[in-house]
Amino acid sequence: MGDGEVDDLLIGDDKRDDLQMGDGDSDDSMIGDSDSDDLMIGDGDRDDLQIRGGDDIQMDLTVQTHGGQNKQRVKIIFSPGKTRSYLPICEPDMKPYIGQRFPTLHDGIEFYRRYGAICGFDVRLGTQRKDRYGRITLKYVYCHREGEKHSVAKKPPTDAETSKSARRLASKRSGCKAFILLRINSGSTYFVKKFEEHHSHALCSERYKHFLKANRHMNPGHQRFLMNCARVNMGPLKSYRLYKEFVGGYSNVGCTSVEFKNFSRDLKAYGKGCDAQMLLTNLFEKRELSKAFYFDYDTDNNDHLTRLFWSDPIARRNYAAFGDVVSFDATYTTNRYNMIFAPFIGMDNHRRIVTFGAGLLSKEDTNSYSWLLEKFKHCMARSPHMIITDQDQGMKNAIERVLPETRHRYCMWHIEKKIGERVPFQLRSNKSFKKKIDAVIWSDLIEPDVFVKEWDKVLDEFNLKDHAWLGQIFDAREKWIPAYFRDYPLSGLFRTTSLSESVNSFFGRYLNKASNLVEFFMQYDGALEAQRHAQDVLNSETASSIPKMKTPLPFEKHAMEIYTKKIFLETQSEIAASCYTCRILSISNDGPCCAYKINDGINAEVFDVVYNSNEVDTKINAIPEKYILDRWTKNAIQKISFVDGIDVTDKDDPMAEKEMALSRLYSEFYHCVGLFDSDTGEINSFQLALKEYRESRSTIDKSLPTQSTKRRLFENFHRSEVPSVASILPPVPVYTKGSGKRIKSAAEIAMEISKKPLRLCKKCNKRTNHDSRNCDKFSGEATSSAS
Incomplete structure (x- = not known):
C-alpha cells in the first residue's frame, strides 16, 4: 500500500456498496449501507484485497439508538501479515486513557465495563496483586475474548456414559489482547497504568448489544x-x-x-433452612401489632415445625358473622414441604366463600386434626353449628372428640362425584339414571322414610341393589342426605356442595407447591386480599343499586332494604313465585283456624297450611324480625366489633405503610405516562428528569455493595432477616395419604383423550385416534394379502 494517497476511507453516510472485505459470499463481511443497525464486520481473508493509501481504514456507522441518531466509528487496522485489529471509537469522555484516576477500584472496573458496553464487547476480571495488608495494588481487566480455550484430554466414555448426551460448549475466546491495567496510587486511589484498545475480533453490532453481559x-x-x-x-x-x-x-x-x-x-x-423461624417471627410481630391476630404452633422432639394455625382479625370477625356452617377440607398441598393445607371456609352474605382461618399439618391423623380443631375452637370462642368435610376417618374421629355439639356432615359434592365413578360403566352416561338418582339425593322436601323408599326404587330399577359402595354410602345417609337435615337450621347452606372444590380452585390460583413457608404465607395473604376485595365490590354494588320490584307488596321493598343484592334476588323470586305460581285448591274453617290446600306450581307439590288468626297477623308490611337472619343482611359484618372480648375491627398495619407509599408512586407514574399520549417532547423531558434522579441516587447507593443491596431487598420482601441461629427448624417433608401419582377416573381419562388433537392416518387419510400401524384398512389389506 502506498503512503499518503488515501488516509481515511469513510463508509456510512456516502452509502458505498462496492467495497468488500473478507469472503465475498459471507453476508456479514459486507460494508455498505450504513442505515442497517445490525452491521457486523466479518473476519474473511481476501488475498486479493487492494487498498491504496495508509494502513488505517476508518468507518462511520450510523445506527439508531434510543436517544436518536448516534454515529459509532470503528477503525480497522491491517498489518503486513494480513491480520486485522479493530479499534472502537467513541466519545472521548467515555474512553479510558493512561493516567486516568478513579476514587476506588470498583469505579475503574465499572468505567471500563461501560466503555465495553458502548463499543460492543464484554469485560472479564483478570490477574491481581495484593500488598501485605490485603489491598489490591494491581488489577488487570481484559476483553471477554482474551486468551485461548484450553483443550483437556478426555477419557473414552464408558457404556453408562455413552447414553448421556454431552453438552456442546462453544468458546468465545479468540486471543484478544485488549485490556486495561489499574494500579493503586499513594492516596488509595487508582489510575490507569496501561491501556490496550485494539481488539482481534469484530465488535458486537448495535442490534445485539443488549445481549452483552455489560448491558x-x-x-x-x-x-x-x-x-x-x-x-x-x-x-x-x-x-x-x-x-x-x-x-x-x-x-x-x-x-x-x-x-x-x-x-x-x-x-x-434466601432463608433456606430458616423459613420456619422467619415465618414465626413474622407471626409474632403481627400479634404485637394486633391482639386480635391469633396463631399457635407445635413442634416435634427435634424442634421441627409440625403444626400451625392462624387467623387474622378480619377472619375472626367474619366467623362471628358467618360461622354457623364451616367447610373443612385438608386435601390441598401448597408448599415445598408438602404440608397439608387445611383452610376453614364459610359463606358470606353474598353467598361467596369467606376464609375464617387456616392450618398447616405434617400428618393426616386424628391427633393432628384434633389439635387443629382445638386451636380453631379456642380462637373463635364458639363451635360452629355444622361442619362439612369429606369422608376422612381421621377428621370424623377428631370432630367427635373436639366438637361433640357440632353437627357433622359429609360434602355432597365428593359423594356425588364418586357415584359417577363407582357405578357400572354403562350407567355413567345414562341420563335417566342421573336424573332419578339426583332427584332422590338432592330433595330437601321429602321425609327420611320417603328417601329410603325412593332410593331402593332407583337401585332396583337399575339393578344396583348389591352394589357394595352404594350400600356403604347408604349406611352413612344421615351424614349427607338433605332429607335428614330438614329440621336443622342450615340457613339454606346445604346446597353448597362444591364449596371445597371452589376453595381448591381459588387458592390454587395464588399458592405454589414449590414455595417455602414465608412465600406461602405471603401468597395466602394475597389470596385473602383478593377474596376481601371481591367482597367489598359486592358490598358497594349492594349499597349503590336499587333492584326492580316484581310485586306491589310492601315486604318485598323491605327485603330489598335489609338484604344484600344476591339474597334479595333469591327472596324476590320466592315472593313472586308465591304470588304467580301458587294457587289455593281448598279452604276449610274451624273457629280461629283456617286450613288451606296450596298447590306449588313449580315443584308440583300440594301443601297443607294452617292459619290461626289468634297467633298470626296476616297484615304484614315488613318481614317479621324473628324471620330475619343477620348473616344475610347488608350490615351483618358491621354489627361485629368484639370476639371473646377482643376488638377485631380493622386496624392500619404500620408494616404496610411503605408498600402503600410505593403503590401510590407506581399509580402516579403510570398516570403521568398516560397523560403524555404522543407528545415526544414531553416524553423526552420526563425521561430526562427520571434519568437525572436515578443518576443522583446511583451516586448515593455506590457506598453499598451489590450483595448488601440484594440482601436488603430480600429482607424487605420476606419482612424478616435470616436468623443467625434457628430455634424452630423447617418441617420434615410430608408423605401424604394416597398414591404419589393421582389415580384418574375413567371419565376424566376419556375427557383428556377427547381434548387431544386427532392424528392424520396415512392409510385412510383421515384424522382419527389411530395411525397407519393400527388402521383397520391396513389390517384388512394385510389379511387379504396373506390369504
Missing part, C-alpha cells in the same frame, strides 16, 4: 417487579414476558430471561 443486569426496578410478581404466584418467565410488554420490546428490558430466573432462584434460596 444485562437486574436493576432495582427489575428486582422489585419480579418480587411483586412472586407475591401473586407468577413465575420468572411469565414475569419477563409481562415486563417486556411494559417497556415495548425484548431489547428494552435490559436483561434476559436468564437473569430473571437466576434472581427468582436466589429469592427462593
Whole structure:
C-alpha cells in the first residue's frame, strides 16, 4: 500500500456498496449501507484485497439508538501479515486513557465495563496483586475474548456414559489482547497504568448489544417487579414476558430471561433452612401489632415445625358473622414441604366463600386434626353449628372428640362425584339414571322414610341393589342426605356442595407447591386480599343499586332494604313465585283456624297450611324480625366489633405503610405516562428528569455493595432477616395419604383423550385416534394379502 494517497476511507453516510472485505459470499463481511443497525464486520481473508493509501481504514456507522441518531466509528487496522485489529471509537469522555484516576477500584472496573458496553464487547476480571495488608495494588481487566480455550484430554466414555448426551460448549475466546491495567496510587486511589484498545475480533453490532453481559443486569426496578410478581404466584418467565410488554420490546428490558430466573432462584434460596423461624417471627410481630391476630404452633422432639394455625382479625370477625356452617377440607398441598393445607371456609352474605382461618399439618391423623380443631375452637370462642368435610376417618374421629355439639356432615359434592365413578360403566352416561338418582339425593322436601323408599326404587330399577359402595354410602345417609337435615337450621347452606372444590380452585390460583413457608404465607395473604376485595365490590354494588320490584307488596321493598343484592334476588323470586305460581285448591274453617290446600306450581307439590288468626297477623308490611337472619343482611359484618372480648375491627398495619407509599408512586407514574399520549417532547423531558434522579441516587447507593443491596431487598420482601441461629427448624417433608401419582377416573381419562388433537392416518387419510400401524384398512389389506 502506498503512503499518503488515501488516509481515511469513510463508509456510512456516502452509502458505498462496492467495497468488500473478507469472503465475498459471507453476508456479514459486507460494508455498505450504513442505515442497517445490525452491521457486523466479518473476519474473511481476501488475498486479493487492494487498498491504496495508509494502513488505517476508518468507518462511520450510523445506527439508531434510543436517544436518536448516534454515529459509532470503528477503525480497522491491517498489518503486513494480513491480520486485522479493530479499534472502537467513541466519545472521548467515555474512553479510558493512561493516567486516568478513579476514587476506588470498583469505579475503574465499572468505567471500563461501560466503555465495553458502548463499543460492543464484554469485560472479564483478570490477574491481581495484593500488598501485605490485603489491598489490591494491581488489577488487570481484559476483553471477554482474551486468551485461548484450553483443550483437556478426555477419557473414552464408558457404556453408562455413552447414553448421556454431552453438552456442546462453544468458546468465545479468540486471543484478544485488549485490556486495561489499574494500579493503586499513594492516596488509595487508582489510575490507569496501561491501556490496550485494539481488539482481534469484530465488535458486537448495535442490534445485539443488549445481549452483552455489560448491558444485562437486574436493576432495582427489575428486582422489585419480579418480587411483586412472586407475591401473586407468577413465575420468572411469565414475569419477563409481562415486563417486556411494559417497556415495548425484548431489547428494552435490559436483561434476559436468564437473569430473571437466576434472581427468582436466589429469592427462593434466601432463608433456606430458616423459613420456619422467619415465618414465626413474622407471626409474632403481627400479634404485637394486633391482639386480635391469633396463631399457635407445635413442634416435634427435634424442634421441627409440625403444626400451625392462624387467623387474622378480619377472619375472626367474619366467623362471628358467618360461622354457623364451616367447610373443612385438608386435601390441598401448597408448599415445598408438602404440608397439608387445611383452610376453614364459610359463606358470606353474598353467598361467596369467606376464609375464617387456616392450618398447616405434617400428618393426616386424628391427633393432628384434633389439635387443629382445638386451636380453631379456642380462637373463635364458639363451635360452629355444622361442619362439612369429606369422608376422612381421621377428621370424623377428631370432630367427635373436639366438637361433640357440632353437627357433622359429609360434602355432597365428593359423594356425588364418586357415584359417577363407582357405578357400572354403562350407567355413567345414562341420563335417566342421573336424573332419578339426583332427584332422590338432592330433595330437601321429602321425609327420611320417603328417601329410603325412593332410593331402593332407583337401585332396583337399575339393578344396583348389591352394589357394595352404594350400600356403604347408604349406611352413612344421615351424614349427607338433605332429607335428614330438614329440621336443622342450615340457613339454606346445604346446597353448597362444591364449596371445597371452589376453595381448591381459588387458592390454587395464588399458592405454589414449590414455595417455602414465608412465600406461602405471603401468597395466602394475597389470596385473602383478593377474596376481601371481591367482597367489598359486592358490598358497594349492594349499597349503590336499587333492584326492580316484581310485586306491589310492601315486604318485598323491605327485603330489598335489609338484604344484600344476591339474597334479595333469591327472596324476590320466592315472593313472586308465591304470588304467580301458587294457587289455593281448598279452604276449610274451624273457629280461629283456617286450613288451606296450596298447590306449588313449580315443584308440583300440594301443601297443607294452617292459619290461626289468634297467633298470626296476616297484615304484614315488613318481614317479621324473628324471620330475619343477620348473616344475610347488608350490615351483618358491621354489627361485629368484639370476639371473646377482643376488638377485631380493622386496624392500619404500620408494616404496610411503605408498600402503600410505593403503590401510590407506581399509580402516579403510570398516570403521568398516560397523560403524555404522543407528545415526544414531553416524553423526552420526563425521561430526562427520571434519568437525572436515578443518576443522583446511583451516586448515593455506590457506598453499598451489590450483595448488601440484594440482601436488603430480600429482607424487605420476606419482612424478616435470616436468623443467625434457628430455634424452630423447617418441617420434615410430608408423605401424604394416597398414591404419589393421582389415580384418574375413567371419565376424566376419556375427557383428556377427547381434548387431544386427532392424528392424520396415512392409510385412510383421515384424522382419527389411530395411525397407519393400527388402521383397520391396513389390517384388512394385510389379511387379504396373506390369504
